[in-house]
Amino acid sequence: MLDRLTLAAAWIREAPSVAALTGAGISAESGVPTFRGKDGLWRTHRAEELATPGAFARDPLLVWEWYRYRQRIIAGARPNAGHEALAGLERGARDFTLITQNVDGLHARAGSSRIVELHGNIFRARCPVDGSLRDLAGDEPETIPLCPRGHAMRPDVVWFGEALPEGAIALAESASRRAAVFLVVGTSAVVYPAASFATIAKQSGARLVEVNVEETPLTGAADLALRGKAAEILPLLVPGAARSAVGE
Ligand code: OAD
Numbered sequence: 001m002l003d004r005l006t007l008a009a010a011w012i013r014e015a016p017s018v019a020a021l022t023g024a025g026i027s028a029e030s031g032v033p034t035f036r037g038k039d040g041l042w043r044t045h046r047a048e049e050l051a052t053p054g055a056f057a058r059d060p061l062l063v064w065e066w067y068r069y070r071q072r073i074i075a076g077a078r079p080n081a082g083h084e085a086l087a088g089l090e091r092g093a094r095d096f097t098l099i100t101q102n103v104d105g106l107h108a109r110a111g112s113s114r115i116v117e118l119h120g121n122i123f124r125a126r127c128p129v130d131g132s133l134r135d136l137a138g139d140e141p142e143t144i145p146l147c148p149r150g151h152a153m154r155p156d157v158v159w160f161g162e163a164l165p166e167g168a169i170a171l172a173e174s175a176s177r178r179a180a181v182f183l184v185v186g187t188s189a190v191v192y193p194a195a196s197f198a199t200i201a202k203q204s205g206a207r208l209v210e211v212n213v214e215e216t217p218l219t220g221a222a223d224l225a226l227r228g229k230a231a232e233i234l235p236l237l238v239p240g241a242a243r244s245a246v247g248e
Pocket of ligand 1: 025034036037159189190212214
């Protein structure tokens with residue numbers, strides 16, 4: 001393991017361009033439940049049942065209650081050493097892009113700034129009628145936030161069956177093509193198109209390094225698969241990057 005960590009660290013250090021794709025696993029040690037893990041159920045519901053336009057049309061209150069529950073967990077969570085290592089990587093690298101499927105905002109709170117949020121942000125609501133946005137961080141308003149004209153706002157996140165924001169796809173794609181090293185961290189790699197960025201990077205010549213506690217469908221394509229917790233492994237890949245989280 002030590003040899004493989006040293007090798008991955010050297011690849012990262014020497015790469016002219018690095019990109020990372022993160023998923024819920026990187027926030028697990030901050031206490032944010034993953035989607036498909038054993039703690040992925042809320043009441044009796046699975047994420048795949050609630051994070052859909054159909055679920056919201058049927059029962060907006062139920063969906064918002066789930067998002068309010070998750071917002072409370074995330075507001076009380078802190079970025080961990082994995083988030084901090086990636087923020088450190090951005091500070092030290094020539095070209096680094098952080099592509100995340102997470103909607104928890106913990107990367108930004110750890111100090112990362114070049115972040116492509118593929119699936120939106122849980123602390124933002126969007127009006128489906130006029131597209132206006134509302135920042136929900138810090139306040140605990142009514143369970144269902146309302147548009148200026150009284151419609152129900154929706155969480156500004158991407159649901160199953162919905163398209164990803166075009167700007168985010170374009171940024172993620174070009175970063176994946178440029179990358180000499182592509183890190184895949186804490187994602188089950190079953191949700192598309194997010195997982196496809198790892199494949200794009202690999203096909204464009206990147207070395208693929210996976211950090212996960214388990215095997216995933218991407219493990220076979222990985223040049224190095226590092227088994228373990230993101231908060232333990234990432235600081236070893238980016239030595240010297242750790243520092244206390246900004247503003248926490
Ligand atoms: P998942 O819950 O599907 O997968 C979490 C991954 O993290 C699994 O592969 C775990 O093995 C791994 N993991 C757990 N703890 C870890 C740790 N401490 N260190 C490293 N890895 C760990 O979450 P995502 O892959 O992020 O989409 O799910 C992708 C998308 O599906 C989410 O963005 C969300 C969801 O439905 C939308 O909401 C659109």
